[in-house]
Amino acid sequence: MTDHNPLMQGRQPPWKALFDMLPDGVLILDPDTTKPLFFNHTACAQLGYSAEQFRQTPISAYELLETPQQTRARVEKIKHQGRDDFITRHRRRDGSLMDVRVTVMAQTLDARQVFLCIFRDIGELRQAEEQCRTKSQFLAGVSHELRTPLNAILGYAQLIEMQPGQADMALNNAREITQAGQQLLDLLNQMLDLAQQQGQRAEAEQEARPPADPADRPTRVLIVEDHPANQILLKNQLRRIGYPADVAGDGQAALEQWRKADYDIILTDLNMPRMDGCQLARNIRQQAGDKRPAIIAITAAAISEELHRCREAGMDDALAKPVDLEQLRHLMARWLPSPATGEGPGETPPAAPPGPESSPPVQDQSLDPVLDIPQLYGLLGSQERGLCAEILQSFLDSASSGLAQLQAGSGGAAAIAQEMHKQKSSARTVGALRYARLAETLERQGRQGRVQEGLLAELGRQLEQVRQAVEGYLASPETAVTASPADEKMALSILVVDDDPVLLCQLRALLQGIGVRRVVTANTGREALARMSQAKAPFELLICDLNMPEMDGVEFTRKLAEQHYTGGIVLISGEDGRTLQAASTLITAQGLQVAGSLSKPVTQAALLPLLQRIAPSQSSGQRARPDGPRYTAEHLRQAIQRGELENHYQPKIELRSGDWIGVETLVRWRHPQDGLVFPDRFIDLAEAHGLIEELTRCVLDQALVQAQQWLAQGLDLRLAVNVSMDNLGDLDLPDRLARQVEQAGLGAERIILEVTESRLMRDRLTVLDILTRLRLKKFHLSIDDFGTGHSSLSQLRDLPFDQLKVDRSFVHGARNDPTKQAIYEASLRMGQQIGMEVVGEGVEDREDWDFLRNSGCRIAQGYFIARPMPAEQLIDWHRGWCQRLRDEELV
Known part of the structure; x- marks a missing residue:
């Protein structure tokens, strides 16, 4: 459903059918003209237009709340920041109005820059939440009236405790008052939390709301930290400077607490089980609406790479471990009202430099060190003084030369952006973090074509500070460091x-x-x-x-x-x-x-x-190299006859429990001279020369024998086997596979047949015939490498697949890649909505594992869990996996 435009010329793009199945309205807009290049079925249905009518309708006909000037400002904001979330009102074709939540992202589709606009009707949600808000107002009012005098009672009791020279009886009485009052206050807080929980979603949708009066609602602070000792320390530090705080043990618990309470600031560790700090920040930013708590990273690795990752996740600031009390006081004053007076912040964040509205504020560089020598040691892998001196001098010479050329007026804003891009990386490398932060600001302003006056001169002054710090480092007594050469070359x-x-x-x-x-x-x-x-x-x-x-x-x-x-x-x-x-x-x-x-x-x-x-x-003979010997069909035929093909098995894990629930069968060729030959060297050969049926029978026979042995050992595992498209051209395949499974004494419901999506629709009617009969015989069918094909999305309703495997290219690294994440989440949501079991393949690290668990995916497969291995190694692997579940707290 599109207009004629360059985005849709040629073959049908794979994302079109995906967007057409989403329950939200989707528009793809030209960033320069805001004209629609694509719209899905939902967009037409929600706004009451037919596809032809929608093609002829300008966006101004249904977008009500923005003037042309506001629209231009929003477009510039999206171009510079990459995304905008807002609430507006659309007019349907019949004249009725619709409240919508809109997300617009700058994306690249088919090598073209576009705006991806996703909108959702929130009218019914607002109506329901208005009813919740009304019911909660009375409870909130009564709680407020009770807690005001209670706060005074607790305050005086605490003052008595703090005054020196008090009699033991008076101190004991004050402690009893404090303890009893705190219990009552906790009950009242729970009442308020209930009121806030009932009205919270409605408040999130309001387009503006006045800040709470500090007298009405005290500052609320949430600590997110999985280490008990760190929880106690930070909570006590905050209490010392006047900020009581709640505690959550990990990101998932914090997200649930945040949904129930209106926290002003969240101090979060980064590395935690279940959900880490960056994922917590992303979830809050996506769900917060107009409620925007300050989110502060507390990290033991406060280097530029880590801080950049925090900023991308939506965090506002960072605090290094171990937490210094004065730095904590400084940070809290910058982001919150004074706890003692309830007045405005002691220090406001620095304002953005003159420039476009979308320019982010210049961060306060005063918290960054002028020269972080330990970071330099870490990046060099050495503490050798001579080596450090060489690289520091190289930085000073290069930065001075580049800065001199810019100050001479050479090249304008583009030259500043290019030079600062290089100097930013160099400064981070040597540990000149304050200099790097300012260079990053200059690079961004240079790309925008508007550089703040005086910033280059400030950079020159900071370079001189770095030079002085280097001289101080070189003049300091050298600590003897024993070189630790690599154990082997x-x-x-x-x-x-x-x-x-x-x-x-x-x-x-x-x-x-x-x-x-x-x-x-x-x-x-x-x-x-x-x-x-x-x-x-x-x-x-x-x-x-x-x-x-x-x-x-x-x-x-x-x-x-x-x-x-x-x-x-x-x-x-x-x-x-x-x-x-x-x-x-x-x-x-x-x-x-x-x-x-x-x-x-x-x-x-x-x-x-x-x-x-x-x-x-480079030296391993285990695997035949891609440019190794070429094999003929006769070589492969003899290998099948001599039994040189062997199965390896890759485990599949149920994400919520960590249980081992199945394996995928992956064939290998044990060549007598070349070692282990992988399937990319011989599967195409088998398909081209009519050997695929014999190869599949060999693989399945081995796998069924192995499945019998596992069952005898008490292992109830589902067995997945890959099926070629050439197999799916044989109408006798369902009967033949059913006979094989029956002869092995197994049920077809234990077998999953995986078909690659990108090769699915060669002969649609024959494929539909075979797949339908396989499902009737109780085989499970999985669509493999989902997201890599171009024609099968619109056919999912017709083909009887009951499992969907999201391709590894959309799983690995998706947590930090908005494009991958959008495709993955759309695939997951679509699979779940049409009743399919979803598997994420390509889980290569802990980040991927945690991302899939938090997203609601059911099954995972990948190198983080295990590489494919011979059957005899699986039992030992399973023992190790059970130990990893406990040691690494994977579930």
């Missing part, structure tokens, strides 16, 4: 390409400290190509910056593809994660191997796992 030859000399120096030192055998650096893409052509042996890994002058990282990798480079590539950049992901996708499509992507500054903790994955593969 990594047999890797690596070329690092970056235009920033500071980053080159840091990465060279980091790689050599890890034990990499050979490290070569290049300042530009052209220099790198020259070094590669002159090298006697090829580089096995390239670490390449994306944003470089003359030849950027994308152009450089295009040249590599033309030269048929066969090594791995690690992308590094200070750009956002979506840019890194887009570059990775492009480079992979060019036939190059992307080993990973890293944000600047690159840390040893992030780089080492990548190198460890790459290094063993």
Whole structure:
């Protein structure tokens, strides 16, 4: 359902059918004209238009509350901030009015920048909540009248306790009054909480509400921390400076408490079970409406990478562990009224510089250190004084030179943005965090084309402060540090390409400290190509910056593809994660191997796992290389006859309980000379030469025998087997599979047949015939790699699948990628609404695990749980998994 426009030319995009099935209205708008490029069925139905009528209707016909000037301001805000959430009113075609909650996001669809607008009718919700609000007003009023004198009683009792020289009897009496009064106050608070809970959702929808009078409602503070000792310490620190606080043990508990109470400020740890601090912040920002509590991160790793992640999640500020009482007092004064007087904040956050309305405020750099030497040690992986001096001097020279050129008026705002992008990364690398924060502000303003007057001069003054701090560090007595060379050398030859000399120096030192055998650096893409052509042996890994002058990282990798480079590539950049992901996708499509992507500054903790994955593969004979020997159909036919195919099994886990509930069967070829050959080397061969039926029978026979053994051991596991589209062209398949399962003494309900979505609709009628008969025989059917196909979404209602596997490309990293997250959540919601069991595959780390658990997905599969393994290894794995569930508190 679209108009004719460039977004919809050619093949039908996969997202169209997905949006058409959503229960919310969806519009895709041109950012420059705000004309609709796409609209779904729900949008038409809610506004009362037919598709043809909607195509001819300007947006001003149903958008009521905004003037053209307000619309232009909102468009600019979305372009700069990427998103806007608001409540407005739409006019239906029949003239009636509809209250709607609207979310607009700047997105890229089919290589075009668009606004994705999602709106929901909240009229009935408001009406119901108005009734709740009315019922709760009396309770809230009575509670307020009771707590005012009670607060005075408690206050005087506490004053008596604090006065020196009191008799023991008086102190005991005061403590009894305080204890009894506190119990009564807790009961009254619960009454207020009930009133707030009943009226809260209505308040969230109000477009404005006056701030509460401090005399009516005291400041409410929530501590979110899973460590009991830290809970007690922080609560006591807050009490000392006049802020009583509630405590939640993790993000999930905090979210539930926040929904019941109107907290003014939330102080949250980052790493917690069930739901971490960043996910908590995202959930609150999505659900808060006009109620916006201040959210403060409390972190033991208050470095730029971590703080950037917090800001992206919607947090307002950060406090480093261990928490200093004076810093805590300073932070609370900045975000809250004074606890003693109820007056305005002691310090207001700094105002934004002159510029567009969407410019975020300049953060207070005074809390950042001028020079954080421990951070530099961590990024270098070394405390060697000479090495630190070299990289610090390199930063000072590079920053001074770049700043001098900018102060001379060279290049304007664009040049400032380019230079500050580089200097921001360099400053973070050496630990000049205050300088880095200001450079980030200048970069943002340069991209917007409006740089605040005097900011470059301030940057020069901060650079001088860094220089003085460096001199102080070098003049201080040197602490002897014993070098700890790498236990073993990594047999890797690596070329690092970056235009920033500071980053080159840091990465060279980091790689050599890890034990990499050979490290070569290049300042530009052209220099790198020259070094590669002159090298006697090829580089096995390239670490390449994306944003470089003359030849950027994308152009450089295009040249590599033309030269048929066969090594791995690690992308590094200070750009956002979506840019890194887009570059990775492009480079992979060019036939190059992307080993990973890293944000600047690159840390040893992030780089080492990548190198460890790459290094063993250089010498391992376990797996045949992609460019290894080519196999013929006759080779494969003989392998099947000789029994060289073997099954490996990857466990599937029920997310809520952590129980092992099934496996996916994945075939391998144990080649007598080449070792373990993976299916990407022979499945296409089997399909092309008519061997897939024989191969599938072999795989299923082995799997059924194994399932019998598991059942005898008391393991009730569901067995998933992949089915080729060539199998689904055989009308006898349902009967043949049913006979195989019956002969094995198993029920068909234990078997899941997985079909890849992207190859689903070759012969729709035959496929529908076979799949329907398989379901009648009680086999379960799973649509695999969901989200990667282009034609099957609209067919889901006709095909009898009962399980949906969301593809790994939309699961891994989705928590920190808004685009992936939107696609994943839409797939999950759609699968659940049509009664399908949803599996998330590609769970590769704890972040993915927690994200799927919190989202409501039922089943998970991926390397974080286990890699595919031979059947005999599964029992030992299961013992280890049960131990991990307890040790890592995964459930």
